[in-house]
Amino acid sequence: xPPRPFTLIKxxxxxxxxxxxxxxTYGVIADTLGANPIEALTRGLGDWALRFLLITLAxxxxxxxxxxxxxxxxxxxxxxxxxxxxxxxxxxxxxxxQFFDGAAIxxxxxKRPFISVGFASFLLLxxxxxxxxxxMIRRLGGARWQxxxxxxxxxxxxxxxxxxxxxKQDITQPALYAATLALxxxxxxxxxxxxxxxxxxxxxx
Amino acid sequence: MLIRRPADTxxxxxxxxxxxxxxxxxxxxxxxxxLAGGLGLTxxxxxxxKLANTRPGPYSTGEEMTSYKNITTYNNFYEFGTDKADxxxxxxxxxxxxxxxxxxxxxxxxxxxxxxxxLKLAPLEDRIYRMRCVEGWSMVIPWVGYPLHELIxxxxxxxxxxxxEFTTLADRAQMPGVHAPVLHWPYTEGLRLDxxxxxxTLLAVGLYGETLPNQNGAPVRIVTPWKYGFxxxxxxxxxxxxxxxxxxSWMRAAPREYGFYSNVNPDVEHPRWSQAKERRIGEFTKxxxxxxxxxxxxxxxxxxxLDLRKFF
Ligand code: HEM
Numbered sequence: 001x002p003p004r005p006f007t008l009i010k011x012x013x014x015x016x017x018x019x020x021x022x023x024x025t026y027g028v029i030a031d032t033l034g035a036n037p038i039e040a041l042t043r044g045l046g047d048w049a050l051r052f053l054l055i056t057l058a059x060x061x062x063x064x065x066x067x068x069x070x071x072x073x074x075x076x077x078x079x080x081x082x083x084x085x086x087x088x089x090x091x092x093x094x095x096x097x098q099f100f101d102g103a104a105i106x107x108x109x110x111k112r113p114f115i116s117v118g119f120a121s122f123l124l125l126x127x128x129x130x131x132x133x134x135x136m137i138r139r140l141g142g143a144r145w146q147x148x149x150x151x152x153x154x155x156x157x158x159x160x161x162x163x164x165x166x167x168k169q170d171i172t173q174p175a176l177y178a179a180t181l182a183l184x185x186x187x188x189x190x191x192x193x194x195x196x197x198x199x200x201x202x203x204x205x
Numbered sequence: 206m207l208i209r210r211p212a213d214t215x216x217x218x219x220x221x222x223x224x225x226x227x228x229x230x231x232x233x234x235x236x237x238x239x240l241a242g243g244l245g246l247t248x249x250x251x252x253x254x255k256l257a258n259t260r261p262g263p264y265s266t267g268e269e270m271t272s273y274k275n276i277t278t279y280n281n282f283y284e285f286g287t288d289k290a291d292x293x294x295x296x297x298x299x300x301x302x303x304x305x306x307x308x309x310x311x312x313x314x315x316x317x318x319x320x321x322x323x324l325k326l327a328p329l330e331d332r333i334y335r336m337r338c339v340e341g342w343s344m345v346i347p348w349v350g351y352p353l354h355e356l357i358x359x360x361x362x363x364x365x366x367x368x369x370e371f372t373t374l375a376d377r378a379q380m381p382g383v384h385a386p387v388l389h390w391p392y393t394e395g396l397r398l399d400x401x402x403x404x405x406t407l408l409a410v411g412l413y414g415e416t417l418p419n420q421n422g423a424p425v426r427i428v429t430p431w432k433y434g435f436x437x438x439x440x441x442x443x444x445x446x447x448x449x450x451x452x453x454s455w456m457r458a459a460p461r462e463y464g465f466y467s468n469v470n471p472d473v474e475h476p477r478w479s480q481a482k483e484r485r486i487g488e489f490t491k492x493x494x495x496x497x498x499x500x501x502x503x504x505x506x507x508x509x510x511l512d513l514r515k516f517f
Contacts, residue, residue, distance in 0.1 A: 034290055035279030035486050036342060099490060104479065112477055165477070168340070169458060170287035170387045 006070055013074060017081045020048045021088070038096045045089035050159050050177055052082035057156060057184045064191070076132055079152075083129040086122055114165035121158035124151050156181050253415035256349050262330025264405055264503070270333060271344035273413050275486050280420045281338065282439055283388055284373065284380040291382070292420035298379050299419040299440065306425060310370075310446035313361035320424050324410060327355035331414070332407060332428075337469045337498045339433035343483045348428055349411025354402045356444070362398065366446035369401040370394070371427055371438035388454045394438040395451035395465065396429065397507075405430060405503055431500040433467045464517040468508070469498035473517045 024044045027033040033040035056078040063071040098105050108115040128149055131137070137145050160181050164174040278293040285292035285299075302320060309315040318326070329349050337343045357369075375391035377383045383390050400406065407428040410417060417423035422439025429436050435455055445451075455463035462476050471481045471494040482491040497504050508516075 035275035036289075036484065038484065038489075039342075104481075107479070114477055169283070170385070172287075172385075 006073070010074065010077065014077060017052070017077070020044070020085070038092070042089060042092045042097060045085055045092055046163070049082055049086035049089050050163065052078055052085055053152075053156055053159060054177065054180050054184065056082055057152065057181070061184060061187050080129060080132060083125050086125055090122055114162055117158045117165065118162035121155050121162060124155045124158070128152060128155075153185060156185070253412070253418055255415050256329055256411045259329040259331050259349050259411070259414060262332040262351075264500075265331065265333040265347075266335060266345060266499075268333075268335070268345045270347055271486050276344060276346055276412065277418050277420060279486065281340075281434065282382075282420055282422065284375065284382045284390075284392065284440075285420065286382045287385070287387055295381050296419035298381070299374075299423065300379060301416070301419070301424040304424050304442075306441060307443045308356065308360050308445075309443070311363040311366035311448060312446050313363060315360065318356075323356075323408070323425055326359070327351035329410070334405075334407075334428060334430035335498050336428075336430065336434055336437075337483055337494065339435060339463070339467070339475060339480075341478060341480070341483050342486055343494075343498075344486050347413050348407055348409045349414060350407040350409035350428065352404050353406045353408045353427065354404065356408055357402055360446075362446050365448050367398055368447050368450050369396050369398060370443075370445045370447055370451040371396075371441050372443035372445070373438050374440045374442045389457050390454075391442075392438065392454045393451065394427070394436055394453045394455075396427075396436070397450075398446070399507055400429065400504075403504060403507070405500060431469060431497040431504045433469060435463070436467050466508075466513070466516050468504075468513065468517075469494060470496060470513055470517070472496075473514055 024033075024041055027044075028037055028041060031037065033044075056075060059071055059075040059078065063069060094100060094105060098108075109119045110116065128151065131140060131145060131148060140148065160174060160178045163177060164171060167174060279289045280292040281289055282292040282296070285295045304320040306318045306323060307315075308318060328351060330351055331347060331349055333345060333347045335343060336346050371394045373392035373394075374380070375383050396406070409422070409426050409428045410424060412418065412421055417426065419440075422437075422441075425441055426439045427437050427441065436453075450465055453463070453465065455467075456465060469480075474480050480494055483494045484491045495501070
């Protein structure tokens with residue numbers, strides 16, 4: 001794709017990704033988030049962190065299926081948005097849910113499995129965000145950078161578990177996210193082992 | 206007797222005018238939404254009927270009441286969906302009449318009570334109670350009803366009756382949430398007989414001086430303000446007196462998380478979250494949760510000698 005339209009696409013995507021934040025901000029100001037706006041805000045931010053994570057994980061399969069290599073150049077921004085929404089989600093928990101009560105937060109992190117895995121997911125996101133610049137990629141070297149960024153699969157797994165273990169009884173929502181993640185990771189496994197399997201069969205026959 | 210609320214009802218004694226206005230604006234909005242949604246409801250259908258001749262009852266808190274809008278749009282009533290915004294949208298399909306509550310089991314005088322009989326059984330009282338949800342939020346709700354013991358006394362429980370089980374309606378035709386197997390239907394809850402007889406325990410038929418909106422458990426429900434909200438069974442169709450401790454729907458779903466007693470207790474945490482604090486709906490910061498939701502003076506003696514960590 002020529003550079004000019006690509007820059008436009010990228011700028012448009014940047015604004016679109018801000019949409020959920022604007023929507024939630026409007027909800028808080030206009031008081032349209034229901035009886036418990038703080039819960040709705042925390043959850044909304046968590047939802048979008050997970051959605052952007054899955055969207056980021058969808059880029060590679062989509063590129064492979066469509067052959068549109070330029071898609072790959074949008075991945076960093078999508079991944080950073082996942083981190084951005086996760087950061088806001090965690091901030092809303094630390095501030096609006098716990099009011100900076102360090103002891104209560106520590107207790108949550110160590111005693112409540114759903115918070116523990118959410119915390120693990122967020123911790124693992126930090127180095128990925130920190131090494132997202134070109135300089136860092138160069139400094140780490142492609143192979144090491146790629147190895148590091150494979151932790152995104154674990155991050156996705158932890159985030160889905162976080163949601164699954166949080167819900168009281170109705171697991172429909174987390175199950176949908178889990179299925180999406182399974183699909184996105186499944187195609188990678190499939191593509192990774194397929195040549196080997198095919199190769200083996202050819203080799204043996 | 207039920208009197209349809211005239212257009213220019215005066216604010217009842219227990220309801221500050223601002224809240225009444227807020228409520229009426231909400232009803233208009235709800236009616237508008239329903240119309241927009243193509244449900245063909247007018248605000249008249251949505252509006253509840255005024256309950257006449259209620260009188261102030263004991264145990265009311267003077268705390269600021271949660272707005273009618275918040276009480277009626279933030280509900281855990283899984284028969285109408287698992288999102289707390291669901292019941293306000295979907296509970297319109299519940300038919301409040303005819304309605305009968307079967308009272309049976311270990312009683313000398315079992316019977317079937319229709320709604321009008323229940324409404325006339327005892328004088329209706331206004332009771333403003335705190336409500337603490339197991340999820341960590343709370344409200345202050347002006348109920349209308351009378352103590353459940355009024356009904357229990359009339360059916361004369363046998364000496365062998367130790368527990369009371371409440372059953373909620375589970376009608377797929379009226380309750381879209383019953384299609385999903387999220388809980389064991391019909392929803393059942395239970396109390397020890399002495400808890401059911403406690404003067405705090407209400408058979409509630411109204412809210413803010415009017416009949417209960419569907420999403421709040423219309424037309425008749427239980428209210429036990431010192432227990433987590435889910436213990437207060439909604440839209441009940443059966444009250445059964447039994448000898449053995451009944452197993453409630455939530456105990457069956459997650460026995461480690463929901464015990465039979467489920468008394469509000471800041472020291473016994475839910476396995477997945479703390480119960481030490483709560484957010485009062487409408488407030489920004491959280492407040493400390495009180496033992497027995499602040500009703501310890503009235504109810505604590507019922508549990509003396511009981512290990513509340515074990516019998517949570
Ligand atoms: C330190 C890390 C984290 C903490 C302490 C945390 C805390 C929480 C809490 C307390 C809730 C429940 C909110 C409520 O019911 O009021 C929640 C929900 C959620 N969180 Fe997190 N979280 C963390 C990290 C993450 C991360 C990294 C993601 C995604 C990438 C995430 C995604 C979600 C989702 C999807 C929900 C469910 C929202 C819903 O109910 O729709 N969280 N989180």
